Amino acid sequence: MARALINLPATAKRGDIIEIRTLVQHPMETGFRPLPNGSLVPRHIINRFECIYDGATIFAAELHPAIAANPFIAFKTIATRSGELLFRWTEDTGEVREERATITVT
């Protein structure tokens, strides 16, 4: 897995609802796409995404091949505490990619 982009406000007031946008570079190969020789391109997708913040998994997603290539997922959370957010994408093969972002909560 290659590049990942995470977009969230650098600072927030405690209790504010913030929006977190994530984008990860990945082909999300469905396993249904035919090659010119008639065989199918093998399936290769990210099937799970998680966001861990302030001691809990605040958001998780199970993804299927119907998610577009370079999966974009945006969601909301309440700003509770300054610190690190951990983003984790898991592939079918078990390969994991993790990214971190920090937020300052006042």
Added chain:
Amino acid sequence: MTPSRRALLGGGFGLASILIVRPAAATPEGMEAAIRQFAGGSPITRGRVTLDMPVLVENGNSVPLVVSVDSPMTEADHVTTIALFNQRNPLPEIALFQLGPRAGKAWVSTRIRLGDSQTIVAVARMKDGTLWSTSAELIVTLPACIES
């Protein structure tokens, strides 16, 4: 069972009204089975869920989708899961989002693939176990998964 001509004619009006009242009955079997499995036998009520998608899609490879649920998102009353289903892609499932009271707002945005013009269904499960749904119909001019 093969219905007789008389039964068909007689039942015509009744059948038509059922179809109008319950649009879910028109969805192909694969999606219905997937939704039934997700619901686990509980009834699904239409409402509370909003699906924001374009009506006319030019490129089925990446279709923006925003799903939100009308919920206070408190510890006692919040959305636990939002599931998305489609009618005509090779697989009926699109995604399943797990939320909690820390979300603040039951709102998720993503981009999906569509292999054909079809209906998308979103089902939300609440903390109390009730299920709510909505659907959106889209027309796709360039479907995904056709190029090699």
